[in-house]
Amino acid sequence: MKKPLEKNSQRVVPAFATEAEEAAWWYENRSHQGKELLAAVKSGEAQVLTKTKLQERIAASKKAPAPVVALRIPAADLALARKQAEQKGLPYQTYIKSLLHETLTKREKRKAGW
Numbered sequence: 001m002k003k004p005l006e007k008n009s010q011r012v013v014p015a016f017a018t019e020a021e022e023a024a025w026w027y028e029n030r031s032h033q034g035k036e037l038l039a040a041v042k043s044g045e046a047q048v049l050t051k052t053k054l055q056e057r058i059a060a061s062k063k064a065p066a067p068v069v070a071l072r073i074p075a076a077d078l079a080l081a082r083k084q085a086e087q088k089g090l091p092y093q094t095y096i097k098s099l100l101h102e103t104l105t106k107r108e109k110r111k112a113g114w
Contacts, residue, residue, distance in 0.1 A: 011036065013089050 016022035026033070040046035047053075073081075078092075085095035 012087055 014025065016025065037046065041048065081096050081099075082092040085092040088095060090098075
């Protein structure tokens with residue numbers, strides 16, 4: 001019997017010294033990564049990027065840049081955000097923006113009764 005995939009499992013891609021080392025890691029882990037990707041697509045966590053969605057993203061990226069906002073964040077929160085971003089392989093500012101966006105979107109949906 002196959003073991004079910006953990007929902008919201010921690011996805012960690014290690015740092016690599018060379019491109020060949022990275023290619024070997026992806027090849028060795030292809031089965032597991034493929035199963036995780038399929039599970040994420042089925043659960044709605046990941047979505048297929050269609051040509052239309054890609055064109056929308058490209059068009060949106062060509063719009064005026066987002067305004068710059070300065071926030072005072074407690075050192076402990078910033079350290080935690082940096083740690084989590086590193087585990088996901090993201091720049092910490094991008095990670096913080098994505099957390100903010102996800103939270104605001106969820107709250108707006110709850111408010112609207114979705």
